[in-house]
Amino acid sequence: MIEMLKLSVIQRAFIAVLIAGAFLPLAGSISLLSGTSFLAAGFAHIAFAGIASGYFLRFNPLLGAVVVTIISAYSLWYLSEKKEGKYEQTLSILFSFFMALAILFFGLARTYASDAMSYLFGSPLMANLIDVILLVVAFLFYLLFVIYYQRELFQIVFSTELSLASGINVSSFRLYFFLFTALAVVLSMKSVGALVVYGLMVIPPSLSQRISKHFSQMIIMAIAFGVVSSFTGFILSLAIDVPVGAAVVVTATIFYLVSFIFKK
């Protein structure tokens, strides 16, 4: 196994899984605290439609996913902020529409590409250098954003009304948050898979929320749990040859359950 870790393809996969393990809980923490946990599942399905369109129209599926998800994130923000639509309804409609598109495109493409399945279940070994670089860059951007604006974010998740009264442009923050969450989902999909993106966005932040007294502490702990789960999951998948995504989520869930034994 030590030998395997020396292969560059394995190293790249390892980095991708670890970064996804940090990025998703970071986005997931803000999501959980602002009551928009459904965002991850929504974007994952929307991204899948983008991938399908990539296969059908014969261009880079990841590019298709990024474009479609970013457009949906913007539309979601625009419709729920500017048109006073209900966030959850808007997302549900976008979600169903894009799921239908995905089925349509896969049907038309008449391929049941195993590559497409890698987005669903995750196959970090297929992540290429560009995928990993994009993931790392997006993560670092969001991390710096959260650190720089931590006080605004605290106020926004505490109370929209009080933040508006303090002169914070809540609407813009919500847009950045939607866009970064969309990117976190799309760029992590190839390495951990769409089905697992949701788990990493929800489980580590939930665990961290249970044991944290402060806002910044919750975010740091969520990232820590995410990275440890990813690390453990990745090593497990190499050692006993199971899918990485599944191993990561099972590990995270075990951590979550263990936290109940140790606290109250």
Added chain:
Amino acid sequence: MPEIVFDKVSIGYHGNVVAEDLTFTLEIDDFLVIFGPNGAGKTTLAKTILGILRPLKGETYVFGCPITGVCPHKKMIGYVPQIYNIDRGFPATLYDVVISGCYPLLKPLQEIPQMFKEQAMANLKTVGLLDFKDTPFAHLSGGQQKRGLIARALMGPPKVLLLDEPTSGVDMASEIQVNEVIVNTHKTAQIPVILITHDVNPYFKVATKFILMGYGTYFIGSFDEVIRPEVLSEVYQTKVDVVSKGGLRFINVRDVHHDRNA
């Protein structure tokens, strides 16, 4: 220049005018009490003053700046909202919430100055919650949370204090304490206060101005101009008396339905 100027302002929401043609000013030494029946538009007026809602019509100025413009002073109104709901899992202690009142005054990444940390502790003491400073905010009772938000609003200190029913849900003893805090802040720190309440009696001594909001009508002025039986009876659509007893004056709603001798 007064701290706040409203000149023929209409307030409300998209396609829903709540009150029209409001004209008033708030001077540095004013203690303005806003009252009136449910749904008259008191909270709507507060949100317009804060710039959360745009006025539908008319001119509004806060510290000399039009409300909708970008103005650094806009961050200087200490606000206690009427309704707020905090998720039970929200990760913040009472102290975290109180100190966040100074965040609008800090640059990003700037360390919190010692002065504000001391202020937060002093404010916690003022509202009688020093012992709870490390308690998760979401685990406090409703009345304690409200007092915590008052301590938060006092951070800075602000140039205007705007409180929307600060004593609703607060117990009797704490209510007296909260009222004392508000009045003392007004007097010692010379901060103008805008207070929305259903119980105006405790403020007759300190209030300099009243706005009585009714449905489609409103009355603005001094005690003698607004606190009058005929005005109150009209707005509340019930018999209201203004009683003078031992130098104290208070409003008394005559309960027509339960008067057995009637």
